[in-house]
Amino acid sequence: KAGVTQTPRYLIKTRGQQVTLSCSPISGHRSVSWYQQTPGQGLQFLFEYFSETQRNKGNFPGRFSGRQFSNSRSEMNVSTLELGDSALYLCASSNSGTSTDTQYFGPGTRLTVL
């Protein structure tokens, strides 16, 4: 099976712009979660989608949004970018997203905001 893929791998934007990141989960997985990783804060949970519905949301401002399509692919969008949004954005997929499920991470999208 192919692993989790994320596009693009690297992105440079300027303050005020918006960005859309894409994640394709492992075939058959219906849960996709997004995380922001920064050196100081570690892995911060953004949101989780399951069968096209947002099931969980972390403590991020409304500038961060996401969606999931019927084929389980997911996108996240960040509007009005700020310098502090520079981070590695990881998505992870799992079969059902429940406690016993292993999360499989993609390689991440490295976002730099100038």
Place this chain on the structure above:
Amino acid sequence: GQSLEQPSEVTAVEGAIVQINCTYQTSGFYGLSWYQQHDGGAPTFLSYNALDGLEETGRFSSFLSRSDSYGYLLLQELQMKDSASYFCAVRGDFQKLVFGTGTRLLVSP
């Protein structure tokens, strides 16, 4: 709120044994997981404990004590390739997965 505490860095030599501790404070608890992340790589799953006790997978073992809100990852026969960051993660209320800030393990020859 939810928080997980881990040491920021641990150093050891090849062949040694190292233990990485994790204490957590979460609302709801559905299990403690451990992930490994090499520099520039994605986190990969190592182990999961839902019940108290020790789970062993090759050179790696993970322990959980729910009454103490504590767990640890034990790495034996350390190899250079084990140099990486290790994260504990807890599934709490609403099945949210919350990660610790990570422990950087440096293995020297």
